[in-house]
Amino acid sequence: MAQLKHMVDKIRSKNAGPFWITIDIFCRQDGSFDEVEKCVTPDVIAPLYSVDPEDILRFELRDLDVIKLSFPRPNIQGTRQDRDMHGAGFAHLLEEIECGSKPD
Amino acid sequence: MIKVLIPSGALGLKYDRGALANGLAANPDIIAIDGGSTDSGPSYLGQGISKYSRASTKAEWRDLMIARAQIDVPLLIGSAGTCGADSAVDWLLEITRELASELDQSLTVAVLKSGQPAARVKSALGGDQITPLAPKVPIDAPLIDDCTNIVALAGAEQIQAALDTGADIVIAGRTTDTAVIAALPLARGCHAGAAWHGAKIGECGALATTNPNAGTIMITFDAQGFTVTPMADEGQATPRSVSAHMLYENSNPFVLYEPGGHLNVEGATYVAKGRSTHVTGSVWVPNDTYTVKLEGARRVGFQTVSLTLVRDPRYVAHVEQWLALIRDDILEPVQEDDFVVEFRLIGQNATLGDLETRSIGAGEIGVMTIVTANEQSRATEIAKLLNPALLHYPLTPDEPMPTFAFPFSPAEIERGAHYEFCLNHVITLDDPMEAFALEVIEI
Secondary structure: OEEHHHOEEEEEEEEOOOOEEEEEEEEOOOOOHHHHHHHOOHHHHHHHHOOOHHHOEEEEEHHHOEEEEEEEOOOOOOOOOOOOOOOOOHHHHHHOOEEOOOOO | OEEEEEOOOOOOOOOOHHHHHHHHHOOOOEEEEEEEOOOOOOHHHHHOOOOOOHHHHHHHHHHHHHHHHHHOOOEEEEEEEEOOOHHHHHHHHHHHHHHHHHHOOOOEEEEEEOEOOHHHHHHHHHOOOEEEOOOOOOOOHHHHHHEEEEEEOEOHHHHHHHHHOOOOEEEEOOEOOOHHHHHHHHHOOOOHHHHHHHHHHHOOHHHHOOOHHHOOEEEEEOOOEEEEEEOOOOOOOOHHHHHHHHHOOOOOOOEEEEOOEEEEOOOOEEEEEOOEEEEEOOEEEEOOOEEEEEEEEEEEEEEEEEEEEEOOHHHHHOHHHHHHHHHHHHHHHHOOOOEEEEEEEEOOOOOOHHHOOOOOOOOOEEEEEEEEEOOHHHHHHHHHHHHHHHHHOOOOOOOOOOOOEOOOOOOEEEEEEEEEEOOOEEEEEOOHHHHOEEEEEEO
C-alpha cells in the first residue's frame, strides 16, 4: 500500500464552473494507470467528498495516462459554507488515500 | 484558413511580449482574448466589477490596441471585466476611450451586452423557456428579483453579429470562453467541430503548450481541422499538451456544451507537425433549440471577520473545546436567527472542514471568526461582542486570565456584502440576438 500521491505525477483539483469540482489524476507515463484506476472508484471517492456515488463522473483517458473525476460541489462555490473558492484543496484528500496492492 | 491570435488566457494575466510580436508578424485574421471567468467567485458578478486592477487591465489593453492598429485586424474581447455584466463592459469601454485619446486612434467599437433584466428572465420562466442544468438549483420569481446581476453567455452567433458591423474593436459582455475564438472561423466556413474544439484548446492561451507562461498562441483553422502553434520562441504544442487541455476546468473532457449545440471530441486525432499539433475528427452536434446559459448572483448578507492567533500549546490542543465554551457562554444567550457565527481553524481544517482526514497538529492555530448577518453593522456588532472572549477566555474557571494574539487593531474586518451564485439554468431563445444588445460607437 502507498499513498496515491506517491504513485502519480500530479493530482489537480479545480472548479468546472461554480457547481462542479473536477479532479485530474496524472498517472506516471511508465504505467501506474491500471493500479490507480482500480483504486479511485466512486465508492472510494464518494465518502471522501461527501457526495452521492451516482453523481460522480469518471473518465479514463488512457492515451494521456489520466483519470478524471467530476462531481457536484459539496458546497456551491462562494456560498457561506464554501471554504475553497477555486476548489484547490480537494486534490489533497485524494493524494493521501492508501492505494495499491500490499507488497508480497 | 483563419488564424486567430490569442495573446493570453485572460486580459490581465500577462504574456510574453516577444511571443505577441511573433504572433503579429504571422498575419492573424483577428486578435481574440477572454476577459473573464466565474472562477474567482460570485462577488464580481454580484457587484458587476472586474477582478483585475484597472491599471493592469489598461496597460495590457493598451498593448493590444497598439497591436491591432499595427496590423489592422479586429480586436475582440469577451466576458469583459471578469463577470461580463453591463457595468463591467462600460468600465472597459471607458478605458478604451481613454486609450484611444492617448494613442490618437479613431475607432469603431461594437459593444455587445449580455445583461438580463429580471423581467425578461421572469417572463421566460413563466413561458417555460428556462431549463435547469445539473446540479439543479431552485429558481422562482423572487430569486430572480434578488439577483443584483444576471448575464447570459453569448455564443458564436452574437459575436459574429458584432464582427459583422465591421468594428475595429468588439467589447463583449459575458460570452462562453470559446465563442470569442470560434466566431470568426465559423463565420468563414471552417469546420464547425474544429472551430469549437480549437477554441476550447486556445481559451487559456499557451496553457495548452509546454511553455504555459508565454501566454500567446495561434490557432489556425482549416476546412478539416485546426493547428495549435506556440508564438514564444521556446516551447511546443504537442499532441499531449493540446489534448490534455480538454481536461481543464471541464467536467467532461470529451463533450462541451455551447449555445446551439455541443462539441464531441471522442474521435479527435492529434498529430505533431514540428512545434505545432494538427487536430482533426472533432464533431459539432447542433441542437433543435437555441439556448444560452444564465449566470446570476445575489446578495445574501454582510460579513465581518476577525483573526485570533492561538500559540499556547494547551489551548492549541483544546481549541475546539475552548471555542465551544465561548459559543455557549457568549453567543447562546444572544443568538437570534439574523446572524451566523462560524469559527474556522487555520492550521487544523480551514480548507476542508469536516472533510479533513488528517490530524495536522500545528504549533499554532488561527481562529478565523466569520460573522454573517443581514446588515454590516449587525455583523460587526456580533464580532465585537465576541472580541473580549477571543482575547481572554479561560479554558477552566480557576486559572489565571490568558491572553491571545490579535494581528490587527481594530480586530474586526468588515468584508462588505456576501454574494452567492444562484442560477444554473439555460434560457431558450427564438432569435440568438433577442437577449443581447449590440451597439456601434465611434470614438
